[in-house]
Every structure is written in structure tokens, then in C-alpha cells.
Amino acid sequence: MQAHIGDKLVVGCAATGATRRDGEIVGLHHEDGTPPYDVRWSDTDQIWLFFPGPDTRIRHVDRPPDATSPGAVAAAEV
Numbered sequence: 001m002q003a004h005i006g007d008k009l010v011v012g013c014a015a016t017g018a019t020r021r022d023g024e025i026v027g028l029h030h031e032d033g034t035p036p037y038d039v040r041w042s043d044t045d046q047i048w049l050f051f052p053g054p055d056t057r058i059r060h061v062d063r064p065p066d067a068t069s070p071g072a073v074a075a076a077e078v
Contacts (some may be wrong), residue, residue, distance in 0.1 A: 002033035002039060003028070006024065007024070008059040009039055011053075011057075037052070
């Protein structure tokens with residue numbers, strides 16, 4: 001799993017009655033875009049360190065053509 005700053009995470013849940021959760025990746029801990037991620041959750045607006053599980057999906061956002069690697073995006077954002 002690889003992500004960039006600004007990508008969206010959607011965490012599903014197979015348990016009955018449980019809700020999905022979504023958030024925005026606001027920080028990377030590895031230049032190659034692998035987990036863990038700092039995520040700002042949409043339901044609480046809090047930022048948490050997140051290790052994605054098998055029910056997590058990444059929705060990649062459009063980036064400018066010069067943003068070729070996750071590390072380049074993270075460096076530009078910091």
C-alpha cells in the first residue's frame with residue numbers, strides 16, 4: 001500500500017452495525033509512501049497515527065505532473 005499527502009482513506013468494517021470511517025492523509029513516515037500514515041479523520045477532525053488493515057482503501061487524489069514520488073510530495077508539504 002502506497003499513499004501521498006492528500007490522499008483519502010476509507011476504512012470499511014465487516015461487523016454488523018459498524019460504520020465506515022474516512023480521513024485524509026496529512027503525514028507520511030516513509031519516503032516511499034508506505035504505512036503508517038498520519039490521518040485527519042473527517043468525523044472528529046483529529047489527527048492519529050494509523051496502520052491500515054485489510055479493510056482500508058486509498059482513494060488517490062490528482063497531483064501536479066511534477067509530483068512523481070510520495071517522498072517528493074511529503075517534502076513539499078512539510
